[in-house]
Amino acid sequence: MGGHGFILRMQDKANSCCLLPLAGFFRNSTACSHCCKPIPLRVPLVELLTGVAFAFLFGMYGWSLELPVLIIFSSLFITLFITDIEHTLLPNVITYPGMGIAVLIALLITLLNIQPQWAYRFSENGFLSILNIYIVNAVAGGLCGFLFFLVVALIFRGGMGFGDVKLAALMGLAMGLPTLLVAVFLGIVGGGLVAAILLIAKLKKRKEAIPFGPFLCLASIVALMWGKAILAWYLNLA
Numbered sequence: 001m002g003g004h005g006f007i008l009r010m011q012d013k014a015n016s017c018c019l020l021p022l023a024g025f026f027r028n029s030t031a032c033s034h035c036c037k038p039i040p041l042r043v044p045l046v047e048l049l050t051g052v053a054f055a056f057l058f059g060m061y062g063w064s065l066e067l068p069v070l071i072i073f074s075s076l077f078i079t080l081f082i083t084d085i086e087h088t089l090l091p092n093v094i095t096y097p098g099m100g101i102a103v104l105i106a107l108l109i110t111l112l113n114i115q116p117q118w119a120y121r122f123s124e125n126g127f128l129s130i131l132n133i134y135i136v137n138a139v140a141g142g143l144c145g146f147l148f149f150l151v152v153a154l155i156f157r158g159g160m161g162f163g164d165v166k167l168a169a170l171m172g173l174a175m176g177l178p179t180l181l182v183a184v185f186l187g188i189v190g191g192g193l194v195a196a197i198l199l200i201a202k203l204k205k206r207k208e209a210i211p212f213g214p215f216l217c218l219a220s221i222v223a224l225m226w227g228k229a230i231l232a233w234y235l236n237l238a
Contacts, residue, residue, distance in 0.1 A: 050078055053221065060225065066116055069105055070224055073174045076101075077217040080167060084213035090163030095170050099142070102173035106138035118224050120178055120231065131177060141172030141180045148184075164212050171220050175227065182230050183216070183223035191215035 053074055061067045076098045083089050109116060110133060119137065122128040131137040145168035153160045172180045191212055198204040223230070 046078070046082060050075075053078070057225070061117070065112075065114060066118075069109075069116070070118075072101060072105070073224060074221050076170070076174075077220045081214045081217035084163075084211045084217070088209070088211050090161075090167050090213050092166070095163070095166045098170045099166075099173055102138065102142075102170060103135075106135045106173065106176075110135040118175055118179055118227055120176070120228055134176065137176035138173050141174075141176040142169045143172065144177060145169050145172030145180055145184070160212060164216065167213055167216055171216065175220065175224055178231060179223050179227040182227040183219045186219035186222055186230075187212070187216040190219060 054071055057067060057070050057074065061070065076094065079094055080090055080098075083091060083094070114134075115121065116134070119134060122131050124132070131140060146165060149160065149165040149168040150162075153162060153165050168180075168184070171183055175183060191210070194215070195204070195210050198210065199206065204210060
């Protein structure tokens with residue numbers, strides 16, 4: 001998906017109505033103080049949820065080097081979450097720079113010899129120990145995400161867009177292996193449950209498309225926060 005048309009559409013929306021911060025939304029009775037047009041409910045909800053997410057991250061990581069990294073990744077996934085819900089679009093203008101940012105962060109983590117809390121530590125005795133080098137792990141995660149979703153998109157043509165394929169690559173670069181697997185699993189389960197509820201409630205028809213990107217984005221944020229704990233819980237059950 002090209003980013004130029006997406007930017008123009010977003011500019012048109014911004015020009016048509018002034019988007020106010022959360023306090024202004026309630027102060028002005030849900031209407032823009034300049035043009036008096038109604039402000040979509042998504043505006044305060046996104047701002048509120050983003051603020052809550054950032055506050056939660058600070059509570060988990062405090063003033064650590066991981067905090068700004070997770071804020072960056074969360075911002076990327078929240079932005080893609082909104083654009084896919086509103087426009088069924090995962091724009092290249094976000095995913096491609098996001099991939100570049102993820103690679104640069106992985107390089108920095110490797111050079112500083114940091115072990116992020118979301119990164120899984122493999123045994124030093126096996127061939128997978130090379131994945132303990134964070135940049136290697138991130139690139140491997142990006143490739144696995146991209147190739148897996150590419151195969152799915154090619155087999156089930158029309159069932160998954162190439163925007164989801166690029167999103168999976170971004171997810172892998174951001175969180176590496178095996179945290180990516182946790183995110184994909186959570187996204188599939190979450191998407192399947194919501195799709196089933198919508199079908200049962202007859203809010204969606206069987207052949208009507210439901211965007212998968214939002215579920216992957218939310219699952220990515222959850223995996224970055226609790227992916228390693230979820231994986232440890234699963235391995236203890238096995």
